[in-house]
Amino acid sequence: xxxxxxxxxxxxxxxxxxxxxxxxxxxxxxxxxxxxxxxxxxxxxxxxxxxxxxxxxxxxxxxxxxxxxxxxxxxxxxxxxxxxxxxxxxxxxxxxxxxxxxxxxxxxxxxxxx
Amino acid sequence: xxxxxxxxxxxxxxxxxxxxxxxxxxxxxxxxxxxxxxxxxxxxxxxxxxxxxxxxxxxxxxxxxxxxxxxxxxxxxxxxxxxxxxxxxxxxxxxxxxxxxxxxxxxxxxxx
Numbered sequence: 001x002x003x004x005x006x007x008x009x010x011x012x013x014x015x016x017x018x019x020x021x022x023x024x025x026x027x028x029x030x031x032x033x034x035x036x037x038x039x040x041x042x043x044x045x046x047x048x049x050x051x052x053x054x055x056x057x058x059x060x061x062x063x064x065x066x067x068x069x070x071x072x073x074x075x076x077x078x079x080x081x082x083x084x085x086x087x088x089x090x091x092x093x094x095x096x097x098x099x100x101x102x103x104x105x106x107x108x109x110x111x112x113x114x
Numbered sequence: 115x116x117x118x119x120x121x122x123x124x125x126x127x128x129x130x131x132x133x134x135x136x137x138x139x140x141x142x143x144x145x146x147x148x149x150x151x152x153x154x155x156x157x158x159x160x161x162x163x164x165x166x167x168x169x170x171x172x173x174x175x176x177x178x179x180x181x182x183x184x185x186x187x188x189x190x191x192x193x194x195x196x197x198x199x200x201x202x203x204x205x206x207x208x209x210x211x212x213x214x215x216x217x218x219x220x221x222x223x224x225x226x
Contacts, residue, residue, distance in 0.1 A: 004157070033213075042203050042216030043158065056213055090157050099207055100146040100165060103214060105157035
């Protein structure tokens, strides 16, 4: 049973570019959440996708957008990259995404913006 | 704003001893708490969770204690092993879909 998988594992971009990160949830899960983890800090919630729609959003600008596909996989897009966007981007899946439900995380995509 | 924080940024523990990692939370509306372990280069791995209607919950070698009166959460690891070396995060949820509020983390270093 595959867990949460993310691709790519590492990515280097320059300021102003756009990036797309991908995530496949754990088998049986239909909800995907994205988190940003800066070096030495805890993960910060970006948004959650359920039934192909954004259900909840954290305090991130509109440059961060996402998409969920019918097979429950998801993409995170970041436009007009800034140096401060350099971080580990984590995808997490859950059964329904409910408030009292544990999240299963992937290993993340390490994004470096130069 | 509301936040989850940890008392100790680094905890050094001798192999075989018990570890205690502490966490304070400030959102009284939170009713779900969870501990994650994160090893270098990996995503957070679920350890144990607890709901606000409980004071204590035990897993394999781990125990989570919740004190709602002082808004304090702790993770106890029995007989700490080298494989327990990692960063441990507490997180709180319960007030919105899929959103866990994470603390800054505690680095646990197990020494021989």
